[in-house]
Amino acid sequence: xxxxxxxxxxxxxLHKAPLFSAYSDSEFEGLLALCHYQRIAAETTLFKAQEAxxxxxxxxxxFIELYREGLNGSxxxxxxxxxxxxxxxxxxxxxxxxxxSARSLLDSELIRIDSVRFSLFLQQHPQLNWRMLGSLxxxxxxxxxxxxxxSLHNAEQKVASFLLENYDDENQDGIVxxxxxxxxxxxxxxxxxxxxxxxxxxxxxKEGWVQTKDSSRVYLHHPEALQNLLDKA
Amino acid sequence: xxxxxxxxxxxxxLHKAPLFSAYSDSEFEGLLALCHYQRIAAETTLFKAQEAxxxxxxxxxxFIELYREGLNGSxxxxxxxxxxxxxxxxxxxxxxxxxxSARSLLDSELIRIDSVRFSLFLQQHPQLNWRMLGSLxxxxxxxxxxxxxxSLHNAEQKVASFLLENYDDENQDGIVxxxxxxxxxxxxxxxxxxxxxxxxxxxxxKEGWVQTKDSSRVYLHHPEALQNLLDKA
DNA sequence: CGGACCTTTGAGGACACTCAAATCCGGTGG
DNA sequence: CCACCGGATTTGAGTGTCCTCAAAGGTCCG
Numbered sequence: 001x002x003x004x005x006x007x008x009x010x011x012x013x014l015h016k017a018p019l020f021s022a023y024s025d026s027e028f029e030g031l032l033a034l035c036h037y038q039r040i041a042a043e044t045t046l047f048k049a050q051e052a053x054x055x056x057x058x059x060x061x062x063f064i065e066l067y068r069e070g071l072n073g074s075x076x077x078x079x080x081x082x083x084x085x086x087x088x089x090x091x092x093x094x095x096x097x098x099x100x101s102a103r104s105l106l107d108s109e110l111i112r113i114d115s116v117r118f119s120l121f122l123q124q125h126p127q128l129n130w131r132m133l134g135s136l137x138x139x140x141x142x143x144x145x146x147x148x149x150x151s152l153h154n155a156e157q158k159v160a161s162f163l164l165e166n167y168d169d170e171n172q173d174g175i176v177x178x179x180x181x182x183x184x185x186x187x188x189x190x191x192x193x194x195x196x197x198x199x200x201x202x203x204x205x206k207e208g209w210v211q212t213k214d215s216s217r218v219y220l221h222h223p224e225a226l227q228n229l230l231d232k233a
Numbered sequence: 234x235x236x237x238x239x240x241x242x243x244x245x246x247l248h249k250a251p252l253f254s255a256y257s258d259s260e261f262e263g264l265l266a267l268c269h270y271q272r273i274a275a276e277t278t279l280f281k282a283q284e285a286x287x288x289x290x291x292x293x294x295x296f297i298e299l300y301r302e303g304l305n306g307s308x309x310x311x312x313x314x315x316x317x318x319x320x321x322x323x324x325x326x327x328x329x330x331x332x333x334s335a336r337s338l339l340d341s342e343l344i345r346i347d348s349v350r351f352s353l354f355l356q357q358h359p360q361l362n363w364r365m366l367g368s369l370x371x372x373x374x375x376x377x378x379x380x381x382x383x384s385l386h387n388a389e390q391k392v393a394s395f396l397l398e399n400y401d402d403e404n405q406d407g408i409v410x411x412x413x414x415x416x417x418x419x420x421x422x423x424x425x426x427x428x429x430x431x432x433x434x435x436x437x438x439k440e441g442w443v444q445t446k447d448s449s450r451v452y453l454h455h456p457e458a459l460q461n462l463l464d465k466a
Numbered sequence: 467c468g469g470a471c472c473t474t475t476g477a478g479g480a481c482a483c484t485c486a487a488a489t490c491c492g493g494t495g496g
Numbered sequence: 497c498c499a500c501c502g503g504a505t506t507t508g509a510g511t512g513t514c515c516t517c518a519a520a521g522g523t524c525c526g
Contacts (some may be wrong), residue, residue, distance in 0.1 A: 070385035071465070078377060083453070093363075094370035099377040126359035129366060136369040137327035143376040144301070144311060144332040150383045151424040152303035155514070175410040183473065193515055198474055211250075214523095215473070233305070388482065416505065431506055446491055447491095448505075473522070480515075490505070496498090 006111065007036050014058055014111055019086050019131050027125060034117045046102040046110075053091035053098055055112045059084060062108020065185065066100040077189040079142075080180060090136055092119055105185060150191055153230075158190045159200045160226040163210070174201045177218040208212060239344065247291055247344055252319050252364050260358060267350045271343045279335040279343075286331055288345045292317060295341020299333040307351065310422040312375075313413060323369055325352055338418060383424055386463075391423045392433045393459040396443070396451060410451040412438035430460050 014020060014035070015028055023031060037074070040046065049068055064081040074181070079101050081087050091098045092115055098157040100166040122129060149161055180186050187197045201218075204210045209226060220226065238248070247268070248261055249254060249441065256264060265296055279290070297314040311333050314320050324331045325348055355362060382394055400410040413419050420430045434451075437443045442459060444452040453459065 068381040068385070074385055076381055076384040079381060090370040090373045092370070093366040094374050095367070096374055099374045116439040123363065126362060129359060129362040129424075130356065133326040133362060133365060133369065134328070136366065136373060137325070138329070140323045140369060140376065141327050141329055141332045143373065143380065144360070147311060147376065147380060147383065148301040148309055150363050150380065151309040152301070152307055182471095194472090195474080195516085196514060199514095202474075427504090428484085428506080429482055432482095435506075467526105468526085469524105469526085471523085471525105473520105475520075476518085478515105478517085480506105481513095482511105483513090484509105484511075487505080487509075488505105491503090492501105493503105494499105494502095 006037050008031055010037060010060055010109075010111060013060060013084055017058055017084065017086055019089070019135055022131055023128065023141075027128065030125075031113070031118075031119060034114045034121065036114075038112045040104050040108050040110065042104055042106050042108075044104045046104070047088070047098050048101045049099060050097045053088070053115045055115050056086060056088045056092060056118065057102075058086045058111040060109040060111065062104060062110075063106040063180065064102055064108055065105050065188075066102050067188070068100055075188050076191060077185060078146075080185075080189065082178075086135070089132065090139065091115070092122075105180065105182075116129065152166045155192055155200050155205070156197050157229055158192065159197065159204070160229045162186075162190060163220060164223060164226055164230075167220065177220060179216050179218060181216050185217065239265060241271050243270060243293055243342075243344060246293060246317055250291060250317065250319055251286060252322070252368055255364055258362065260305075260361065263354060263358075264346070264351075267347045268353065269345045269347075271345045273337050273341050273343065275337055275339050275341075277337045279337070280321070280331050281334045282332060283330045285346045286321065288348050289319060289325060289351065290335075290346065291319045291344040293342040295337060295343075296339040296413065297335055297337050297341055297459045298413075298421075299335050300421065301333055308421050309424060310418060313378075313422065319368070322365065323372065324348070325355075331442065338415075339414060388425055388429050388433050389436070390462055391425060392430065392437070393410075393462045395419075395423060396453060397456060397459055397463075400453065412449050412451060414449050416448060 011028075011032055014032075015023065017173045020028065020031060040062075046064070047054075048099065059081050064085065064087070065077050066079045067075050067077045069075050079087075080103075084107055088098060088102065122132070149158060153161065166179075169176060180189070183194050187194045190197065192200075201210070201212060204226075205212060207222075207225065209220070209222040211221060213219065244261075244265055247265075248256065253264060273295075279297070280287070292314050297320070298310050299308045299312045299314065299320065300308050302308050312320075314335075321331060321335065355365070380439065382391060386394065396410045399412075402409060413422070416427050416430055420427045423430065425433075434443070434445060437459070438445060440455075440458065442453070442455040444454060446452065
């Protein structure tokens with residue numbers, strides 16, 4: 001794990017993030033001064049829930065889980081971080097530490113933004129807070145959606161709705177959904193057991209609705225059939 | 234349902250809300266210009282999920298549920314609004330409409346703040362956004378807690394954790410937890426069936442841990458026993 | 467080829483749900 | 497004041513979905 005100043009290419013990608021794309025050049029300079037490049041290996045813990053917030057992050061590449069743990073070693077994944085995106089922003093303002101723990105599932109590259117200095121920076125540039133409000137609101141929206149799904153959906157509906165909401169792109173084989181590497185992790189995201197998840201995917205496969213490939217890619221041949229599971233009682 | 238200008242007493246209570254308590258007198262004047270007093274009967278729908286956001290609210294008195302609906306008439310309550318507090322703020326910034334529906338369970342008094350004009354007001358006074366960030370962050374924190382509870386807790390643990398997190402005050406009879414009027418509503422908040430909730434409360438009663446009164450007050454005689462349910466596997 | 471880990475399938479069980487009936491409670495009217 | 501009604505709560509019986517435990521394939525890598 002090493003920590004460095006930011007290369008121009010990475011800075012450019014950071015500037016394109018929704019949170020920062022409205023920054024003027026001079027404002028962005030100010031932001032960059034608080035940033036460090038950081039590379040972490042797979043299975044590395046970034047921070048734990050409840051811990052005081054020392055930084056927020058922008059992911060350049062890799063795969064990270066935000067999760068909470070139960071007592072018997074059970075684990076609920078709240079969110080996957082898999083593209084270029086910022087995370088842990090909420091911890092800046094709540095004064096209650098990180099709401100979740102964060103751990104890399106793959107080797108990952110991050111930009112780490114010091115929270116104390118960034119907090120001061122934002123207070124000195126209050127006009128920059130608007131995007132932050134939007135970002136938190138959308139995250140909140142997603143959490144509400146997840147609560148709804150957890151409460152009102154059965155196992156098949158949970159899987160179907162995840163597949164439909166998380167596909168990458170389309171090609172001639174149908175929509176392609178890119179899943180976390182291990183079944184265990186997807187199961188922890190959906191609050192299902194590994195076995196139940198497998199069985200559901202097996203049923204979908206048998207119906208001809210989906211096709212699985214190396215357990216991290218799923219081709220959706222009949223997305224309307226999955227959608228149908230969500231629409232009817 | 235009537236809509237009026239704000240009485241001084243109500244204005245004072247609004248000014249004490251965390252979101253607005255940092256407002257200077259002149260800033261607060263500006264806010265008041267966007268507000269209307271509103272009284273609604275029990276069982277009145279304020280807004281529905283997905284609807285475009287036309288206002289945010291501050292509750293003066295009453296009881297309101299924020300909820301989502303499934304297809305077969307099932308209902309998941311995301312949050313109860315029961316004290317003086319603001320709600321629906323997040324809908325201001327996400328551009329995705331209200332994330333939840335809102336309906337009164339009792340006769341309620343509200344202050345309605347026009348969203349379009351309040352949005353403009355905030356953009357013209359960016360220094361006022363800081364509290365808003367805090368408020369959204371804390372709400373986000375709570376949602377994460379709720380997801381954790383939904384995913385990792387069994388029926389008894391859900392009830393225990395709700396009782397421990399939602400008591401009003403202490404007196405010689407032990408901690409008093411003030412519940413929503415009907416079992417049905419608490420069940421919908423905890424994602425349990427009415428019957429399961431009853432059975433759990435019955436078990437707690439039989440153990441001597443709690444005592445129920447007119448189904449809306451619960452005395453916690455042994456909060457540590459409830460806490461114990463949450464601490465051990 | 468062997469081992470470690472992951473995925474898939476099978477059998478059995480548990481927790482919470484559904485359906486149904488009994489009891490409790492508040493309100494209304496005789 | 498009491499009897500009655502409707503709605504809410506509580507209790508009971510039976511069922512189903514998902515979980516747990518276990519074992520059988522797969523895949524990757526040394």
